[in-house]
Amino acid sequence: MRVLISGGGTGGHVFPSLAIAGEITKRNLSNEVLFIGTRGGLESRMVPEQGYAFRPVSGGAVVRRGVSGAFSGAFFTAVGIAQSLSILKKFAPHVAVGMGGYASFPALAAARVLGIPVVICEQNSVPGLANRMLGKIARRVFLSFPPPDRSRLRFAAEKIRVVGNPARPELCAAARRAANTQAGGGDFTIFVLGGSQGANALNRFVPDAVAAFKEGAAKKVKVFHQTGKGAADKVERVYAAAGIEAVVFDFNPMVADFYAQASMVISRAGAGAVSEIALFSKPSILIPYPFAAGGHQRSNAEMMEKAGAAVVIEEKNLSQKTVAETLKRLVNSNSLEEMSRATAEFASPEAALRVVDEIEVLAGG
Template identity: 35%
Template sequence: MRMIISGGGTGGHIYPAITIAREIAKLAEHCEILFVGTKQGLEADIIPKEGFDFTTIEVRGLERKLSWKNVQTLFNTAGGVWKSIRIVKAFKPDVVIGTGGYVCGPVLLSASLLKIPSMIQEQNVIPGITNKILARFVDKIAIGYQEARGYFTEYKPEQIIFTGNPIRPEVMSATREEGQAALGLSSARLTLLVVGGSRGARSINNAMLGVHKHFSGNKRIQILHVTGQNEYNSIVGNNKQAGIDISSDGNIIIKPYLYNMPLALAAADLAIFRAGAVGLAELTARGIPAILVPYPYAAENHQEFNAQALAKQGAACVIADKELSSAILIDTIERLLDNPEALADMAKKSKELGRPQAAETIARLALSLKKP
């Protein structure tokens, strides 16, 4: 079995690709996988470190709308298309998969021209412009949210498969006890996990300052706040200025970054998150109720739609970034603390939305495309 996987630009495209690749390698005998990305994307650093063969093409990004500039971009990146054709011809894949990002365009188009089975995996409720275009050429479209079907109405229903979004296996294998022990958390308190993404989220971090002060020393709750590297010193310093002694209060832990997020998820009873597709997939797989603050500048505001998909099912509360404040967060947290039945129901609804086997489902779908 020979497979080309393309996806890049952001971790939201790269890490699902890696998870799918590992699942394919487990299921297929004598599997060879080649990743195709760009030199400037994060994939150029991440993929080789994960032990996969990696090659690059030159390509520029498309705007998230149909425009004359996109037509010009396609002409300007013709070299990337021709190189993709050479790569595909040389590697001779049985199937080609795209997980998002503009680098997928030339690679999946090349597969289509060469009559090689292909599929795309769309993580968000609102598809990106690249996947909207590629949907016309691929054999299967794997969607992370049922709501995404509404953006692919012109295609045959059997072409669109709801799989959920792939998550790392460690997310499910980590235990609550392991997480508590590794992070110094008490089993007697509810654990609130606050994460604004790998770089942090300033609006969430600033609102959390009042939350820290309000809940400092509280016996019912403990807060694990991951600030992001750039925000850490500022948050710690502001806490000191506010008279919050984290070391003695005993229920607030502030970290710049967590290298083992699955352990934190295993220990969490409630989360404050942005609404990226991968993060939400991990939350729902573990059945963690959430207070979501969608990133307001995400392309086509897709995080808002991701968040609302959970809120409509009762798995999350949503607070707009422009409305976020310490008072609103405190009120929301207090309301859930005072109503454990409501929190438990949110957890149940979250678990119902989870698709912990999504990676395996996508891998099997990809393997099924191989021609006899």
Template identity: 40%
Template sequence: MRVLIAGGGTGGHLYPGIAVAEEFYKQDSKSEVLFVGTEKGIETRILPKQGYKLETIPSGGFVNKDLFAKMISGVKIVSGFIRSFSILMRFKPDVVIGVGGYASVPMMSAAVMLRFPTVILEQNLIPGLANKVLSRIVDRVIVAFEGSKKFFRRDVNVFGNPVRQVIIQNEYQPGGTFTVFVFGGSQGANAINRAVAESLGHLKTEAGDIRFIHQTGEKDISWVKEAYRKAGIDAEVSPYIYNIEEAYNKADIVISRAGATTIAEITACRRPAILIPFPFAAHDHQRSNAEYLASLGIVEVILEGDLNGEKLAGKLKYFFKNRDILKKMSGKSANIYNRNAAHDIVNICRALAGIK
């Protein structure tokens, strides 16, 4: 089966696509998967390392941009649309899957015009404008949350977000040194980095029994490393963690943004978390994602406007002393994540393509 997966830009869009690609190969080792993204997206770094084929097209977005930037994006989208035709005619996929991100719109539009079977995945509780528009023309819409159905004027499938098997296979086994995994998404998050650095001075009594794994992004790596050194707290600090499953496996608790893929991963591997939603996400969808999990007792939420080192340290001290609560939070995660999400998505795609 020939599969084209369009989108990316951030890990939040890319990794669900990789999870689906894994499942296609699992069901049929002779499958051919081609990713289509943009030159500046994270996919250009990640996919070659994992052995996947990637082609890039021009594209752009419109959210939170001025008029001139929107005009430039419009030109890029038209160019990407034309380039998409060429890729589709050459690759001739049995199904085209949009996972979100700038490359998704021109490719999915071209695929619809050429009458290839099409599927879009919506990872967030509140869908973005692009997927709302695409939902009117594609063959199938698959969402992660039951609450997302009301935003679409058509039937949708609710399967959850697909997560890679190496993450799903992680078991939660707290014990020993209390390990905190910090990351602000694939780009890093300065506000989270600063709050964590400020929290270290409040964790002196725990210094010998607490350690951090911290993905900072490229810009903050030097001064964050220095903050841990000055505080005398053990830490693995990296600009980007390629084998994120290893960090999850070691973590007692996660501190992160609240993108849909992140919350899918932490629930899939049942890691309790302190979520700090990105306040400028479209439609404030990260806050919706985080508050949904908080209502189920799976995570704690700190809004960025309320975030500071003292408050964050207070949360960490509480969980450090009450690890039984972390175990309860972990147990609740097991009840909400669909571990068969990728399998269900691939079955829909195979049926749509007429392949058993």
């Protein structure tokens, strides 16, 4: 079986695609996976590092860029479709899988032209423009979360499979191990996660907030903090000045141990982060990125908060004081265990298996 996987840009798209690819190749060593993405996305580096073939094509966003940006995006998308047609004719995949984002559109449009079955994965509770368009030609639409409002459903109901967000095998294994151990080893450990691209707002306010929280904490406070590119040194100095033991890094895809040791997580609310938090059953403070397409991070965060799994702080209300006070309130009210149980309800460790089961059916049909 030959499978094309397309999409990327951020870890929220790339990591689930690698989980699906791993399940495909694990089932049969003769199975082949080819990735198509953009040169500048995270996929251009991470996919080859994992040993998979990668072909870059042109592409561009067509929303939130003004008239000239929209025309430019449309032009490069058309170029990407032509490039993808050439690649797909040679590879001849049985199924094409789209992971969302504008990077997925050229390859899946080309697959449709060639009569190759198309499926898409929608990680967020609110679909983006590319997936809304591709959902019209897809044979299956795999959702990470149940639709929050079926009256506003963007996809035909018969296409939908609610499977969860595919997680990498090492994360699933670490989550199983962590379920049998005490998080933090007796310390209160906070994992601060701004996503694969970091988050300046979290870098600015959270270190000082943790320092304020530390003053009255009953346990030793430790921190793991992913800052994004170029901010690690500055953030590390803030923690050091406050006497907080901290591991600060710009980006590290191997985050399983950080999740496992965390007592709680402070994070953006992209689907990748929310799904990983759920996999490890961690209580969280979610700070959705206010400019995320379609407000999908706000929707993800609100879904978790409504279930009692997280507390949401809007970025407009973000400050050292609000984060510190929220930490103190959650710890002092003994809410974390209850939040952890609520978070676990969103975990889907078998998502990749269920996606590949459906891919095999389509490939055989």
